[in-house]
Amino acid sequence: MSHSSSTEHRDYRLTGPEAARAAEKGLVSASWYQCPISRKRLKELMQRRDGPALRDTALWILALLATGFGGYWFWGSWACVPFFIAYGVLYGTASNARWHEMGHGTAFKTRWMNDAVYQVASFMCLFEPHVWRWSHTRHHTDTIVVGRDPEIVEPRPPSLVRMALSLFNLPHGFNTLRSVLRHAAGRMDDEEQSFIPQSEWPAVVRTARIWLVIYALVIGLALYQHSWLPLMFIGLPSLYGAWLSYLFGLSQHVGLAEDVLDHRSNCRTIYMNPLLRFIYMNMNYHLEHHMYPMVPYHALAQLHEEIRHDCPPPYPDLLAAFKEIIPTVMQQRKDPGYFIDRPTGPRTAAPGQNQAVPG
Amino acid sequence: MSEQWIDVCCVDDIDEEDVMRFDHGQHTYAVYRSADSEFFATAGLCTHESIHLADGLVMDHVIECPKHNGRFDYRSGKALGAPVCVNLKTYPVRVEAGRLYLGVPT
Numbered sequence: 001m002s003h004s005s006s007t008e009h010r011d012y013r014l015t016g017p018e019a020a021r022a023a024e025k026g027l028v029s030a031s032w033y034q035c036p037i038s039r040k041r042l043k044e045l046m047q048r049r050d051g052p053a054l055r056d057t058a059l060w061i062l063a064l065l066a067t068g069f070g071g072y073w074f075w076g077s078w079a080c081v082p083f084f085i086a087y088g089v090l091y092g093t094a095s096n097a098r099w100h101e102m103g104h105g106t107a108f109k110t111r112w113m114n115d116a117v118y119q120v121a122s123f124m125c126l127f128e129p130h131v132w133r134w135s136h137t138r139h140h141t142d143t144i145v146v147g148r149d150p151e152i153v154e155p156r157p158p159s160l161v162r163m164a165l166s167l168f169n170l171p172h173g174f175n176t177l178r179s180v181l182r183h184a185a186g187r188m189d190d191e192e193q194s195f196i197p198q199s200e201w202p203a204v205v206r207t208a209r210i211w212l213v214i215y216a217l218v219i220g221l222a223l224y225q226h227s228w229l230p231l232m233f234i235g236l237p238s239l240y241g242a243w244l245s246y247l248f249g250l251s252q253h254v255g256l257a258e259d260v261l262d263h264r265s266n267c268r269t270i271y272m273n274p275l276l277r278f279i280y281m282n283m284n285y286h287l288e289h290h291m292y293p294m295v296p297y298h299a300l301a302q303l304h305e306e307i308r309h310d311c312p313p314p315y316p317d318l319l320a321a322f323k324e325i326i327p328t329v330m331q332q333r334k335d336p337g338y339f340i341d342r343p344t345g346p347r348t349a350a351p352g353q354n355q356a357v358p359g
Numbered sequence: 360m361s362e363q364w365i366d367v368c369c370v371d372d373i374d375e376e377d378v379m380r381f382d383h384g385q386h387t388y389a390v391y392r393s394a395d396s397e398f399f400a401t402a403g404l405c406t407h408e409s410i411h412l413a414d415g416l417v418m419d420h421v422i423e424c425p426k427h428n429g430r431f432d433y434r435s436g437k438a439l440g441a442p443v444c445v446n447l448k449t450y451p452v453r454v455e456a457g458r459l460y461l462g463v464p465t
Contacts, residue, residue, distance in 0.1 A: 046416045105428045
């Protein structure tokens, strides 16, 4: 079912008038609906393990090495192209999923493992680790609340030019370059000051400077060797390999409702094959992740089975999701208030409370 | 400041390595039972965004907030890193005749 709430163009900045409007409407740090699940079962699903993430991280590193070696070996011929396509997706897309999971601290049971992979993956997907940790915290507090959520992928009305550029991560890459340079110079902008505690600012500055040193070394090596090859391994794959990450990002919330307090209305769960789920670390169960972010990626499919009776039907595959997203985006260009109203059905638990029931 | 001891529950009402919410008056608390059956109590809401910690996960001596995964040592209330920066307030507990009591300031 589709719906149009308003044709006005909204201000998505965190420092604009919509932030105050969201607070007036009770959308800030509000209580969200949670599908009922027993405390006992939820505790089982929340349990941390190192095994799945150790296996998946080892596979990821091995795949990066194998495809990277293929790209190096065939460099100078067309045969290197498929290797760099695969390397790029592993570098520019899979790193985004790892940044996300490690940021939640749920992938590994051992804390330092989460933190170590988080730092590396942040660099690979161009998400400054401290900035985006706080940004993502806000995204979970005020998911798709205009004026509050800094991670709304496509503000309405969507820009097709921006979307095309985003397939190569260019807007994000450009913004990251500017912010890394600003942070390396010791400055935070107004929006960042609104969601990053001052105690974290020195770490932001330190990381930005480390990133600049790494990029300077890689660019220096490329100049020294008169070759693009070093940049094909570090730097450029954040751009040429991010297209799948962008498609994943679009599929999470784009076209669904803004300013609601029910993740069933603003998140998609999409069935995917094992390869995509490996790259995406099961974030295709996005509704489940938002509703219960304590559940590690390796238990999301089980959580899905527990609550699916209280959720809209999942999409059978990514293609089905885009059959909804693309026409919706096109409609939103003419009517920014247009969105897909997901069939949530009657609530089986009261909003505004934790719906976990005693085990 | 004196303390008033409030009857919370039977000790067996809380599983080992788990947490339970306890409301009294206008306040909400989180009451913990460690893996070796020691009991502790803290303020019930995360200092980051006022989420009930009793919905979170207890691992060793750490309570992790269910919303943003902020972590506290529930024995001391110490915040263990971003996104939590402010420590939790802790409260004394005692066990008598199989019942758990919480000491709240009067």
